[in-house]
Each structure stands twice: as structure tokens, then as C-alpha cells.
Amino acid sequence: MEKVKCECGHVNPYGTYLCESCGKPLKEEEGKLANMRYEGVARRSQTYKKSFIDKIWNFFSSVKVGIWIIVILLLASSLGTIYPQEMYIPAGENPTTYYEEEYGTTGKLYYQLGFHNLYGSWWYMLLIAALGISLVICSLDRIVPLHRALKTQRVTRHTGFLKRQRFFAKADTAENPEEEIDKAEQVLLKRRYKVRREDGNLLAEKGRFSRWGPYVNHIGLIIFLIGAMLRFFPAMYIDEHIWVREGEEVVIKGTDGEYFLRNDQFFVEYYDEEDEQFREALERAGAPVVETFQTNATLLRRTDNGAVGVGTELEEVKQQEIRVNEPLTFEGFSLYQVDYKLNELAEFTFAIETEDEELNEEIADLRFTVDLYEPDMVYEFDNGYRIEIMEYFPNFYINDNGTPDTVNRVPDNPRIIFELFTPDMDPETDTGEISLIGIQMNEEINGENEHTIRMVDLDMLNVTALTVRRDRTIPILIVGGAIFMIGLVQGSYWHHRRIWLQNRDGEIWAAGHANKNWNALKNDFEAVSKSAAIPVPADQADNEEAGPEETEGVENKNGPTKQ
Amino acid sequence: MVQLSSNFLLIAFFLYLASTVFFAVSITGRKFKNKEGLENNKAGLFGYITAILAFLAAMTYFVLRWIAAGHAPVSNMFEYTAFLGIMMSFGLIIIYPIYKNNYLGLFTMPIVMLIIAYASMFPREVQPLIPALQSYWLTIHVITVALAQGVLAIGFVGGLLYLIRVIDFTKKSKKVKWLEFIMYSLVSVVAYISLNIGFNAAGYEATFNYINERDNESVVTYTMPAIVGPNQGELVTEDRMEPFFSTPANIVSQDLNTVIWSLLGGLVLYLILRAIFRKPVGGAIQPLLKGVNPNTVDELSYRSIAIGFPLFALGGLIFAMIWAQIAWTRFWGWDPKEVWALITFLFYAAYLHLRLSRGWHGEKSAWMCVIGFAIIMFNLIFVNLVIAGLHSYA
Secondary structure, eight states: OOOOTTTSSSSOOOSSSBBBOOOBBOOOSSSSOOOOOOGGGHHHHHHHHOOOOHHHHHHOHHHHHHHHHHHHHHHHHHHSSSEEEOSOTTTTOOOOHHHHHHHHHHHHHHHHHHGGGGSSSSHHHHHHHHHHHHHHHHHHHHHHHHHHHHHHHSOOOOOOHHHTTEEEEEEEOOHHHHHHHHHHHHHHTTTTEEEEEEEEEEEEEEOGGGHHHHHHHHHHHHHHHEEEEEEETGEEEEEEEEEEEEEEEEETTSSTTTTOOOOOOOEEEEOHHHHOTTTHHHHHOSSOEEEEEEEEEEEEEEOOOOTOOOOEEEEEEEEEETTTTEEEEEETTTEEEEEEEEEEEEEEEEEEESSSSSHHHHHTEEEEEESSSSSEEEEEETTEEEEEEEEETEEEEOOOOOOOEEESSSOOOEEEEEEEEETTTTTTOOEEEEEEEEETEEEESSSSSSEEEEEEEEEEEEEEEEEEEEEETTHHHHHHHHHHHHHHHHHHHHEEEEEEEEEEEEEEEEEEESSHHHHHHHHHHHHHHHHOOOOOOOHHHHSSSHHHHGGGGHHHHSOOOOO | OOOHHHHHHHHHHHHHHHHHHHHHHHTTTTTHHHHOOOOTTTTTHHHHHHHHHHHHHHHHHHHHHHHSSSSOOOOSSSHHHHHHHHHHHHHHHHHHHHHHHHHHHHHHHHHHHHHHHHHTTTOOOOOOOOOOGGGHHHHHHHHHHHHHHHHHHEEEEEHHHHHHHOOOTOOHHHHHHHHHHHHHHHHHHHHHHHHHHHHHHHHHEEEEEETTTSSSSSEEEESHHHHHSOOEEEETTTTTHHHHHHOOTSSOOHHHHHHHHHHHHHHHHHHHHHHHSOOHHHHGGGGGGGOOOHHHHHHHHHHHHHHHHHIIIIIIIIIIIHHHHHHHSSSSSEEEEEEHHHHHHHHHHHHHHHHTTTTTTTTHHHHHHHHHHHHHIIIIIIHHSSSSSSTOOO
């Protein structure tokens, strides 16, 4: 690969269109305007085509390929919103049947194509990976040569370069071109241009750093994507769920048993329907609107005394009211209010009664309370009565074998089988009076009982559900996102503008280039022309009937490119 | 206070109208002024000043309602859509001084009015915030998004100007058809608003007993005569039109009915326009735009999108993610609204990259500006009202 030496003396890499130093077109171009994209530098992708790696590189370095990836990603993403994704279908529904039942044949197809979990599918991941690769290669392919070209650019440019800029004018009327350029320099300096002079010629440049904006934002995006990818490593990411009853202390999953949470209180608050401000809206809603979900929580930490076998001592770390939008955070963990259950059964209080009035007086004061989460199995009374729990089913049902069983440990439908021993019975050998007791039910199991265990009171409490999260990727995402935004602003809200003024044998040649915002460049030229005898260049793109796109069509004629 | 704030919105609406008129005069009144010997037509400047006054009046509405409600009034369809219209006018206020293009004002102002009028069709009472919305991020996220979309909408107006200016309406072509479709869509919105106001004023109500999607008996009230009735519907109100068709249970029949009315109304209005102009509506506007420099409006719309895009990325994705992390425990959850915000972002990203390629300036780019705005509107209206998701508040 030979280097190309320009007549100005600069040695350009193979594949350069416009000399990096003086801008002389190194390849014959048709059309009136020079192709200024990436300053006409030699890009790797446009130059090497041989090896396999070259081919991969060339494929991903094309902006057109990048755009296709974006467009495919866009279309694919939209498909996933036709029907709800798997995570948004009602809890407990089976996706294999849900989609067909709810949406018919198209729903079935949707499920079969895997669109119910589209964003986690391998091909969607692949698309995102392709986007990432495209970002890296596109940026690398351009930023290095662009940086070199902008650094090595000379003040004095080749006439062929100037003539073929979109903004170009020639003036031979000036009596003293040198002086006019000096005047122009003052104007441009006032407009915050950086001005360089060389042999009486001038290059004024402004906002060059905005050229790096796209590359900065691409770096940010890549960091962001890497951060998002790290989520697949379990150590980076914890997503757990805990239910905590009022008064209960529960270990916070993911903290290795170090932290505990106590639910001091949970409540739901509704908007006051009498409130004048929201009355109309609440009437329209037709149902109460929730104002607050709140858990008054205490965070506890296990104190380690170093001694093995010492029971867990908990010390309070902090108290906080956890609400939606106000998670409790500690050491990278966050606890979010996500769900709740009101009025869960907590305790039953029983009394003992009998037909025998005399006896009834004697046992009238016997009361005992059963904790429905961890019931005591034996209740002994001073007068010799003794009650044992034979079986306890917190969430009673009859299982497939036809025997009583419990669904889980949550006391949603508690049934207790009691065995009652009178003072004259021996619990070891005798069989007491057995009864099965639940809400609004009391069955005698072994024939007629003399005593009735009657429920006299019950206690309920609220349960809160909290999501436990620790996401170690977030700092990376924040860095990526911040860099992305900086790059985006840098590239969008500033513009690279250059003005060349040259004294060519008594003629002033003026040319200008802007990477966007030609309007501002024009204003700058107008300001110059007010103070100096330098004409405002015509927009050569305007002369072409159909606007600028035709004039940029020169590119594919001057060498192999993909765009 | 709420009433007072609504009055300010009404004042703003008429100021937008006044601004439209000024901009119209600035373009059509040029010859007229010349006869009087005045070279400078100040109407454009008046149009701009009126636009600023309108924006201030609208912001007064916004601030008063904020004070009255205790939260930024961007929490339901009426509030957000109206604010989007206001932000679009703000977009004009930003872009106009750069290009001093009166045509842009002439086209932006009516669309702002249309958006605000459309917003007013939704329930307007002050709503209490559900727990998920009680955060200062509501203010930050939504206001940034509205601002971004307002500026992006100016890109749409630029694109529309470009298309009407350059398309050849004397020949039949796909381009003409699509442009007429845009015109028809705009006219349909006008039809929807007029019909809604009309039937409301007449107090039209027709109640049906019907069987809903869960096979239960239910009652629905139509506010427009039923062209399509609900599933197994039975008209209860006397002297009301019997529907011609009935819908399956899983379709919200009264909404479909409204859509049909709007489309028919739009068709009638459109055909009237065609009958008056005797050519495509775009073609009838075209002569008005002969002073438009296609390159300028092309750059103008590119510029608007270059300004709006970073704002959208910030408000629609970054702020959205921060808030989602706080309120919903995860910064991203593939909720339809999130996905469509991502699609909007990707679409404009594709647009900005295509601007680097040859052949994508001018007309193609103008079409993309139009499609981008369509995506924004789709995300606002369709995703909120039709696709169920976490953002369905209204």
C-alpha cells in the first residue's frame, strides 16, 4: 500500500480523497462540490478489503449497516408491544394457554413465535450485540483518521479545494486584499473563532470539538451496553422478594443473613372522597383511589461478637417509612414497596364451654390464644385442664389422597385439631375430646364432646411485600449514560465551522464549510462582509435544482464506498 | 383557581389563533402592503410576539393549575397533551428567531391549536396522583419529554412545509396520496373535535345494556349516535338511533364508534375541501408556499431534530430510567410506553445517521420528520389508550 504524496509535500495514507494538509483533491471527482465527510480521509474500511477480518470490519464500519441494525431493532421492538409480554400477563396465568385464550389464533402464533418474551430472546440479544459492534467499529474507523486530518490541516488550501466548497466566492475588487483579510480576522475573532494566519491567508475555525461529539456519545453507549450485559453475572445483580408481617422480623434475602427488616406497621391510605379538590375526578373514577402504600420499617443488623454459637443479636440500624417512590436503601441494597396483603389472620382466641352449668362457671375464665404462624402445641391451665394441638393446617385443603393437608404456611384458611383433656385424664394414655376448628366451623371428631372450644376473638394484621434489589451495574450505567449525554450535547448544540480566506495574486478567495448549521456560517460571512470587502459566498448547493442531495452524489464515483 | 387557569388556556388558544392570522398576513399580505408603499411587512414580527404572549398565557394556565393541584399538571391525557401543544409553541419560539421563517409560524400555530383542542376533549378535572406518580421525577421527566417532543414537532412542520413545497401535485403519485393522507388525518382531528363539542352541546346520550368481555351484563353510555353498538347491545334510551352493526365483546365499542364518526366526519370535510379547491389539498396550499426555500426548511427541520433529540434522550430515556428505578424497582421493564420511547429514539437516531448519507437530504428526510411525529403521536394516543401498560393513567 503506497502512501500518496501531495504536491504540498504532505504524505497521505493510501486511500485519501482530499489531502489532509492542503485539501487538494487526490482523486478525480465529478460534480461541483467536494465530499467533505470525514474530511476525505482514508478510512480503514474503505482501503483494505482482503482478509476475513477486513471483511467483518468493513461490514460493521458501514453507517448504512448500522442504520439497518437500528431499523431492524426498532421494528422488532414494536412487535413486542402488540400483546403484553410474559411478565405483564396476570399473575398465575399460564402463558402456554393465556395468549390463545385471550387473543385467539394470533395470540397463539404470538406465543409460538416467542414474541411473549421477545426482549429476552437470543435474536434480540444478537441484534443488540450487533449494534454494539457496529458502534465500536464505526467509531474507530472514523475517529482516528478524522482526528489526524483535523490536526494536520493547513491554513493555505489548494484552489481545487476552495472552489468546490458549498460556500465559495472570489473577489478581485479589493485594493488591498491583505488589509481586508486583517479586517475579517478582527470580526471573526470577535465571533469567537480561532484564527490562524499563514502567508497572509486565513483559516478561522470554531467549535471543532463538536466533531468529537458523536464518538463521545458512542463511547457512552458502549459503556452503557457493557453495563447492561454485566447483569447476566449473578454477583452483579440481586432481585428478591420478601413478605413481612407486622411485628415480624425477617431476614433480608441476599444479605447473607446480615440484615433483617421489621415491619412495625403497614397501611393503605385512600384519597378523601369529600375533598373538594379531587371530588369530581374521584366520582368519575367510581372507586377509591389510593393515596399511599406505606410500611413503617426498621432495619436491623446482626451484631457479630465473634463468638460462635451465640444467638443472633440484632441491633437497630435505622427506621424509615417505605413508600412507593421512596425505597429504603443501605449498602447498595434497596427495598421497594411493591405489594401488600391486608387483614391476614394472626391469632385466634378460644374459650371453653360446657353444658354443665356448675362446671361452666369453673372454666368460664379459661382463655387461650393460638398464634397462627407459630402456634404453641400445648396449653395448660391452673385448674388442670390441658389442650393440645394435634394437627394444624394454616391453609387447609383436601389433597389428592383425600386427606386434610395445607397448601402453604400462610394462615388463609386455618384449621386446628384440638385435643382437650379434663383434669382427671392422663394425656399420656387417655384420648381426649377431639375437635376440628376453623372459621365458622367446629366439628366433633370422636363422638359427643362434653366441652366445646369456642372461638371468641381473632386478630388480624397487615403484610407488606418488598422487593430487595442490589444492582452493581448501575454505577457503570450512570457513567455510560452521562458520557452519552455529554457527547450528544457536544455534537448537537455546537457546530464545527471553518472559513478560509486566501489572497491569491490580489484576489480574495473565500470559502466556508460547516458540518451542520450552514445558516450560522452564512451569518458569520455576512458579518465579515459588513466590515471587509469580502463578498458573502453563494450557497452552491442552492444552484442545484433539487437541493444538496444530488450534489453529494459524487461520492460513489470516486472510489469504493458502501454508503 | 382551576377555573381561572382554564380561562388562561382559553386566552392562549385565541392568541395562538391571532398569531396564525398575523403569520398568514405576513405571507399573503405582502403585495397589499407594497401598494401602500411599505416595504417592511411587520406581520411576521407581530405573529411572533403574539406567539410569545400566547405561550405566556398558556404558562400562566400551567402555573395556576400546578398551584391548585399541588402537582405539575402533566399527569393525565388532558394535561399532558395540552402541555405538549404549549411546548410545541415554545419550540417555535426557539426556532423562529434563527430562521425568521413566517411559513413555519403559519403552519405551527394551527397545529398547536389543534393539539390543545384535542387535549380538551379528555376529562379536565384535577386528578389525585396515585402513589407511583408521587415524585418530583414526574415533573422533571414529563416536562423534559414534552419539551423534546414539542421541538421535534417543529421538525415535522418543517418536513411538511418541504413536502408541500416540492411535491408535484399535478401528477398522480404515491407521494401525493400520502401527503393527502396527512391532510386527511389533520382534518379528521378537526372533525373529531367538532363532533365531540357538537354532540356534547346537544347533550346527546344513548344508553345500552350489553354483554361485556367477561360475559357479564353491563351498561354503556354513548355520547355520539351509535353507528356500531356494543356486543348484544339493547338500546335503553328512547328516541335514539339504533346501531347499524354491533361489535365483539373485546372491543370498546363506544371508542370505536367515536373513531368511525371522526373518520367519516374527516372524510366529509376533506371532500368539501377537494370540491372547493378542485385539486389535492396539498396542491391548493402549494402556491402559498412558493416563497419557501426548500434548503432552508430542510435545514430547519434537521436543526429542530438535532435540538430535540438530545432532549428526548435525556427526558424520555435517561430521566425515565432514573424514575423507573426509584418507583418500579427497575430502570427498564419493556413496558409498551418504554418500548415506544425507545422506538422514537431509535427512529430519530436512524434519521440523524441517514443525514450523513447522500440522497437522504430533502424529500426523504422530510418524510422521516413526518413519520417521527406520527410515532410520537402514536405513543401518546394509541399506546396510552389502547395498549394496556403501566403508563395507562388517563
